[in-house]
Amino acid sequence: MRFGAKIGLVLLAVGVLPVALLGLVSYTVSRDELQRTVGRMQTQTAADLALYTERFVSTSIESLRLAMAPVPFDELAPRETWQMLSISYRQLPFVSILVLVNDRGVPVAGPLLERNPGEDPALAGRDPVTDADVDVFSHQIPRAPPQAGATALGAPYRGAHGSARIAVSLRIGKDRTLAAEILLKDVEGRLAELSSGGGLAYLVDANGDPLAAGRPVTLTAEERYLSEVGFSRDRSWSRLVRRDDGERWLSAFAPVKGLRWGAVVAQPMAVAFSAAERLRFYVWSWAAVALVLAVSLGFVLARMVTRPVERLSRAAAAIAAGDYAVPVEATGQDEIGDLGRAFALMTGEVRRRDEEIRNWNRELQTRVEERTAELKTAQDQILRTRRLAALGSLGAGLAHELNNPMTAVTGYLAILKKQLQGTSHADMIVRAQEQANRVARVVEDLRTFADQEQVVQGQRFPLSRPVHAALALYEDRLRAAGITLTTRFEDRLPDAQGDPVQIQQVVAHLVENAINAMPHGGALEVSLGTVDGEALRLRIVDTGKGIPVTIRERIFDPFFTTKDSAGRVGLGLSVSHSIVEAHHGRIVVESEEGAGAAVTVLLPAATAAHLA
Structure with missing residues (x-):
């Protein structure tokens, strides 16, 4: 028997009077469940914002590292270094300033920046950089890490104008560090998107102070307490807070992993619980007519609707957290039973696809690492072979040109030694012969090195x-x-x-x-x-x-x-x-x-x- 038929039988059997009590019970249960559900949704939204921020920063740093990895800065002339930095700068739209410095902080190449980005279509969309921006950036550059390839991240700050930004130091070699200013324009765009429609989204630092927001924000003690608890316990959570205008808002906090930042998403309580508030209005409107019927019908609906929905809600929260082992009860032949069975089927399919994606990602990462290692080995071998071939040709030419003159010099020294034997100049002739023999050994080494370039069957x-x-x-x-x-x-x-x-x-x-x-x-x-x-x-x-x-x-x-x-x-x-x-x-x-x-x-x- 379907759910609608059951409701019809109950209404016919009991009457209309219990509707009032049913409405009150449904309002109370629905409001509590709505608060938990909306709180979880709000927390998930904050977690998504934190993940988006983390991935933007990490992806930006990784893109910067990949853009610089193949560049042999130690082998480039200053002009070539400038050209390579210019190419990388144009390929990194999120970078506003790029400069190569030594360990004393003195620029080696750069800084690269755009004062009028609108003049170049390839740089359209970037914020213009002023001298004041460069000055702020120079004081925000973090100390470079000692290991090559490692990065250091500074605290977020704002320039003379434009969006928030962070300074990054990338160690690319001995006495060489790449300093870049990464704009958080995309993150602020996401904050503005979440702040539309009466909501509010912002980022805070470890002290609870705002870093960036979709619109101007002033935090109260309750809002700071939300961030303080989230940082201390390193977890996402939500609660009702009172803002500076006295209104109560449902706010959710999620930590941004690896950055000691926090993401907060909030909306007015009236908006979050608007469905419950409408339900309360209808309950009081019909309470005088359907009070008796609501008592009986509320009991039935509480058992037949609220509990299955609550179980499905808990299962959805567990699945969102990655726990696919939570059982989903799917009994009965009505719509709730169909929903439970469909939910269980969806859970199995999501789990299967998630495992496929994870396996594929692991396999892809392994293949990329193997191909990268093979490519690097092949490149090193080609460079060494070319270098040895060139130096072999040079060595052969030098050995040929120096061998005959050194033979003559050695012969003349031997004649002089015989003629001046027993005189005060004999020691000088001996030392000259030693130095000539040293040059001859160097020439012989060069000739031997050049001879190895010839391959014989043997x-x-x-x-x-x-x-x-x-x-x-x-x-x-x-x-x-x-x-x-x-x-x-x-x-x-x-x-x-x-x-x-x-x-x-x-x-x-x-x-x-x-x-x-x-x-x-x-x-x-x-x-x-x-x-x-x-x-x-x-x-x-x-x-x-x-x-x-x-x-x-x-x-x-x-x-x-x-x-x-x-x-x-x-x-x-x-x-x-x-x-x-x-x-x-x-x-x-x-x-x-x-x-x-x-x-x-x-x-x-x-x-x-x-x-x-």
Whole structure:
């Protein structure tokens, strides 16, 4: 039997007199339920406003970080830096001022701003920036964090005119910080939208003071208490408050996560409870006619309507909070039963779609991170290869041009040494010969570096042979330095393909670096094995001082060295890297400062190398 038929039977059986009491009961129950329901809706609206504000700020900062991430500021000239900042500035419509400063706060590039944005269609909609705005911004820039890529957020403020804004500092490198002024125009637009129609929406700081509002607002002690409780308990809630004009308003507070701000949405009690007030008017109007009938009918409706609606309301609140396990009772064959069953079906569908969206987001994030890492690795490899190729050509030219003159200089010095032997000038000739030999070594290193750019097919050879040969060259130095050598070679290793002399040179460079890293003695472990039977793995581990994080990315750069010895031009690891790549291999360095270093050289086996 449907609900309408039940009501008709009750009215016919009982009469019309109980309508008055039913109206009173319905008014009381409906008003209480309406207050809870509207309060939850108001709280949800405040939570949505807080989430919108948080996402706007976080999205703006992330967009700023992504716009700056691919720009190599350390490698750009001042004019190029200005051009890159200009491009990024035009791509960030929410930024009004952009400037690159050093750690002393001195501008390196910028500031970029628009005094007359209307003249450029691409910048239409931005607030014009005056000298007063720049002055306020310069005093609001927060101190830059030490880590590269980290951001610091200042307190909201207002310039000489326009919307509220915040200053952000983004660390992009050593002694380089990007300072930006982000306009909260979109947030204020949302506040104005929520404040239309007699309502009110505003943001407050941790002290309860207004940051931005849809229209001018003056807070009373009760309104400040709403924010104070919300901040102290870090939760969203609502209550009736009395405003400065004496009217009672239903206000809801929600914290803005990560910013120590709060979002408040309010509306007059008369508007929030207008449906209940109309119901009370109708109740008193019909009370004289239908008082007796309302008593009986109110009892029935309270059981058949109010309780199911209340259960559905509680279930809706739980589902809005993310709790899909709340049971929804759906008994009976009337409209309320149909509603309950439809509500249960909707809950299951929402839960299923929510799980699908979450799984898809996680999968998408994983794929983006994997592709980003692969792209960065490929870009680094391309840049290093181009740099090595260019420097190899330069080194070959310099070695060719300097070799013949240095040969003549060395010969003349030898003749002078014989002619002036036993004189006071003999010592000067010896020192000149030492410096000439030093130049010759540098020229030889340049020539060797240039020769590694040529790739040859080579021959098959056991990898242990050049490794043993390189270690034999350093036996005396290892013993003199107090370094204990440990070797671990697997049996029946497949052959390598290439030039054993060049591989011996790679091992020699790596052992030389390990010895230099342990001036006071230590342990050196050299191991040789395979990876899945398809590749050869040479691993050299020392207990030296390790490689600092700040220079780990530069160790394969030509002419980069941390050694103080004369004649060291920083080509050892560059030459080794070129040789390994010429053999279709890969070299990997693992190190922590103060905890030694481990260098792994991966080479394809002879069959795999031939296929490569």
